[in-house]
Amino acid sequence: MTTTRETPVRLTQFAHGGGCACKIPPGELEDVLGGLARPGASPADTSLLVGLATGDDAAVVTLPAPDGAPGQAVVSTADFFTPVVDDAYDWGRIAAANALSDVYAMGGRPLVAVNLLAWPRDVLPLDLAREVLRGGLDVATEAGCHVGGGHSVDDPEPKYGMAVTGVADPERLLRNDTGRPGLPLSLTKPLGLGVLNNRHKATGERFEQAVATMVALNRDASAAALDAGATCATDVTGFGLLGHLHKLARASGVTAVVDTAAVPYLDGAREAVRDGYVSGGTRRNLDWVAPFTDFGDADADTRLLLADAQTSGGLLVAGEVPGAPVIGELVPKGAHSVVLG
Template sequence: MSTTEPQRLTEFSRGAGCGCKLSAAELRSALDAMRVPLPTRPEVMVDPSSADDAGVFRLGDDVALVQTLDFFTPIVDDPATWGRIAATNALSDVWAMGGRPITALNIVAWPRAALGWELLGEVLDGAASVLADAGCALVGGHSIDDDEPKFGLSVTGVVHPEQLLTNDAAQPGDRLVLTKPLGVGVLTTAVKRGLAGRAAEDRAVDWMCHPNRSAAEAAVAAGIRCATDVTGFGLVGHLSEVLRASGAAAELEVASVPVIDGVRELVEAGAVAGGSQRNLDDTDHVDWAGVTTTDAVVLCDAQTSGGLLLAVPPHLLPEVMAPLGPEGAWVLGTVVEAGPGDAPLITFTDGR
């Protein structure tokens, strides 16, 4: 009878999930340091300049390619679940652009001396099951030896150019809609630090494995044009990218922001990931008046496989909300005119 303890994947990672990303400020610094102009072509419809979820390349009048990649360190210990989360997260970038994923490539970094190949097989199985459900073909991949395991996918999709969702199309008056509650970064950090148990992890996993496909389809069907998915930069970070790209500002109603049960208590117990803290540190453009420290952390919590953030014209709101239901979409604020000069991008109201 073996007494060997199961290997914990999270023990091999310094960060967890999308919380291991470089911060938005760090990424801006790196891109600003580039001296060579970004190569481009006339067919490029979306490039890195707007910090959108994927690149888009027009192939013809009726079709464009959507290209993205996403990978990260283990966020859970179960290998198949990690694979499922990673695939759901990678596919989300295509859905966030209004596209349909068609092919994917695996990206693998694996410590050959420390973790068995059967564990990697389980990771790949988990991802493959999600791709199959999405109708997305796995056509290959690439692997390297690395002391820290990492897994993700490069995904290619297609979209009709007139149905493209981008992060630069928010207009004053649009209502902001989020399709998943916040807090998976807090929950997974709490589990890793021994502050929470299996029930907390299960809540996080349920949301991380919930695909954004239906939310994207509802947005496209309603005629929405502005969307992004909320991942490693947190709600405030990704909303800020939308506002900068759109030349707008926003008012959020803190009480209307959906938060997974138990998350605020875990923040107060110290379950704040490094990535979430970096997000919070990069909020000079936010007026936090009236917001508690706990809520500020939640609003900046680094999400993995988070929901879609939609900017919805008020007259289209019923068409978006109805198919998603009260537990699948929450209205949490409004896009407003940008203020002058150094005016904050994001302010908060009590919703009254």
């Protein structure tokens, strides 16, 4: 369902990209991060459980505990982006849900967040900035996460997000490097957010189904994955399903086989691709994963949707999650990271 609603200011017109589609392309980012290591790190220092090595969703560090006491892990992440919708309050909600998702994707529980705000104060009213922050606060409150301040800068392009700190059981983490052959692949939100957001930016059409999907927390999906005994997961955001699946398969040393007919899409997503509302970020995603993917008989539109740059997408879990469709399985490592069937 689509509706059109007049807004005094169209925030998406102040951004060169939208949402997670404005990320640095994954191939370029890996070139930048290649070879970086923590200065002075020692092989004997095992407190950093998850760092740069596998490109996971957040960093995880263990806290020292008294002898015999159960350990605890701290999960740390930051995420921010340019406007993905024109409504300031909705943008704030979406950005907060997206930042919190990184903690849920590790199997953690968010505790406290700080705002990250860039604002063109001479161009856009500060009342709109307040609405963005109000949206972020409301979603953090829903998540049971404190918001304790933040940082702001005067910037020609509006950006908003959060740095989030959470906790997790170090023995029950969700990671992207623990997949193994024989596990099914579950996807907890439908794809198509990127193309619908791009259509919204171009035309002003409002897609309520996309907004509802983006503001939905991944809290329940994370808890369900842990309850089902899953240890391997990631969230699906700016690198698209294919990009995040490639990273998971590569980190785990397996191949992911996807049943393309089982992948869920939002209403209107295929029409948006057909009509040409595909972001540059999505096309860069597809170019990046092409050498690692056997596309089989998948047509051009399906390939673009599978690479669609999502904003605040769902969790991709190696395991069955109640209520989530199974879209494929992990198999022993073959010639490609991802095979479409």
